[in-house]
Amino acid sequence: MEYSCIGLNELPNEILMIILKKLNNIDVHYSLQGFNQRLNQIIQDRIFTSRLTFVKWFSHNFIDLISCDTILNRFCSQILPEIGHKIQWLDLESSSMKYILCAAHYPNLFGLGLYNISEESARYLFTDEILSSGIFKNQITTLFTTIHNNNNNDDYDEMLLSTRNIFDYIFIFFTNLIDLTFYESSYKNRLPLYFADPPSHTFRSSTLLKLNVRIQSFDDCLYLLDGRFNQLHTLYVDLTSIHRPNHIQNQGNLPNLKCFSLSCKKETYHYAELIPSLLYRMPNLEELEEKRGRCHIYSYPSFMPYYGDITNNFPGGLFNYVRVVSLCDEYPFEHEFFLRIVQSFPFMEELTVINRKGQNDKQSYKSNNDSRISSVIKYSFLNELDLLNVHDDYIEEFLFDTKTYFQNNVLLRIKCESLQRVTHNFTRDITRMNCTKINELELSGEPICSDSLQEYFSYARISYPLII
Structure with a gap:
């Protein structure tokens, strides 16, 4: 790598920037940081420091790009402490997320991607004394989370409770959360949710404005709209199926909701019975005209898998x-x-x-x-x-x-x-x-x-x- 760095060092800045932009930012920092002052200055440009992605999608799941202890140790001890103040977003896998978050001071960090988290890793992360007493609780406004459920776990009730507990950890920990995306790690699966009766005091937020989830049932969608997120203005919901719901309280109007997307993996025979009545609860939707739901497939970015x-x-x-x-x-x-x-x-x-x-x-x-x-x-x-x-x-x-x-x-x-x-x-x-x-x-x-x-x-x- 030393000979490659020497070759790069001989290139003009404009050409060097073009080359480095084509590389993963993780590779750029691991390979070039500390080589010399000129390269250090170039790779500390916001193009290479504002977002660091330590995960990669591979064969139905996300993998950690720094599973090697040597790489992780260098990032935590040398690289992140030097550029932490410039980082605005981190994408992390569950096995290394705590080490990276504790490795440096991140005063400008507002976004997190947490991948493959389980109830155990969520509890381990969100109850950490350093993180929970620091600025993470207040400064993180955007969170992208994927849940890893053990496919060998046949206890459906346990899986429901596990997902629900992760939700609770998130809303307790991130007190100023504005934008939340919550998926299963595999695009093939939808999250099962559990809604307690009476409603939980923790599974709610008065700051959340945008929610993007892939969940299993129409019941789950209605529960999300029962007032627990009273400031929500954008909701993307992807379902496995749409069936007649159970009796759910708090079915009032949703005047703050401006953008609503509902997609379903399977066909439904209950559209006329269920969907129009849901849309009538959203009088200020900007995607609807004359109170009729219309198909605007190209009017907003599709989050459907x-x-x-x-x-x-x-x-x-x-x-x-x-x-x-x-x-x-x-x-x-x-x-x-x-x-x-x-x-x-x-x-x-x-x-x-x-x-x-x-x-x-x-x-x-x-x-x-x-x-x-x-x-x-x-x-x-x-x-x-x-x-x-x-x-x-x-x-x-x-x-x-x-x-x-x-x-x-x-x-x-x-x-x-x-x-x-x-x-x-x-x-x-x-x-x-x-x-x-x-x-x-x-x-x-x-x-x-x-x-x-x-x-x-x-x-x-x-x-x-x-x-x-």
Whole structure:
């Protein structure tokens, strides 16, 4: 690294800034801080110090970027004490968050991202004498939190209580909280909430203005609007399902609410019965006209983790929170359409394609007789791909290595006969590379009795859960 630093030191400031902006701020500080006075001055620019993110999304969960004790010790003993006064936001994983928060003085810190926290880690953090007696309680106004629930825990009541206790810790500890985002660590799950009767004196806030949650039931949504957050003006709620609620008190008007977004993972048959009456309680919503709920999909940033039934008319945009996408149309999807999808959903992990119409403008692929090569689309985070209901052209779209690049460990759902046709009975070279990246192959149709299938999908666990 010393030789790299010497090379960087010879570059003009403008070029050096361009290079460093492309790197993670954690890497910048760990590699360059203390090398010389010039580099120190550059990396202490607010671009590199205002927000430090010590976590990374990886395979359904957040991981700690400084799990190595050597790196953690250097940050806590040397780097953070020097730049702590410039830091405004920290993103931390539960295993190292307390060490980092106690490592320096952060007079300008207003935002925290706390990832993978459990009831135990929350109690450990929020009851710490140093933190609870310091300025954190008063100066943190924005909090992004993801909860890690043990999947092996079959005690649902215990999980409810655990989530509720974490909520209590948050509102007791952060006395001036204005903006709260509260999710499960995995985008696939929704938080179960527990509301005591009578209502808790701690699970409430008179300062909270904005709340963004992914929760399980419509009951939970109504409880959040029962007056416990009486200053709330923005609420984003993503539900698992909408059913008839239990009897919930305090169903009065919500005059402070200006922005309300309600999304649901599953279809509901109770929209007319439940949703209009909820909207009538919000007389000052700026997203509604004539007291009728209207679909403003593009009028505000989407926090939903899924986006379904996209057609060729999709206008584009950037949806950083979306992880699950489905495409469905009676008109063909061309190669350029998939490029637009990747650009709009850069963190997409699950993709379902439904289209029986073949492509009109099929991208050519490299061959001995044709030098044209289609632009390769990179799916950086894709780990589930459903091609059960598609024309063969779309199987080629994803399996041709001249059209698509994705990482290893992808689950593919597909029909047996379609797969055999496109791969030329598992002999085709142009589909071979992407097939080696499949680690789970779920097949529908008559089982294939051939050794060549397993040889072709050499790293895949092959199953037939979709036999019809």
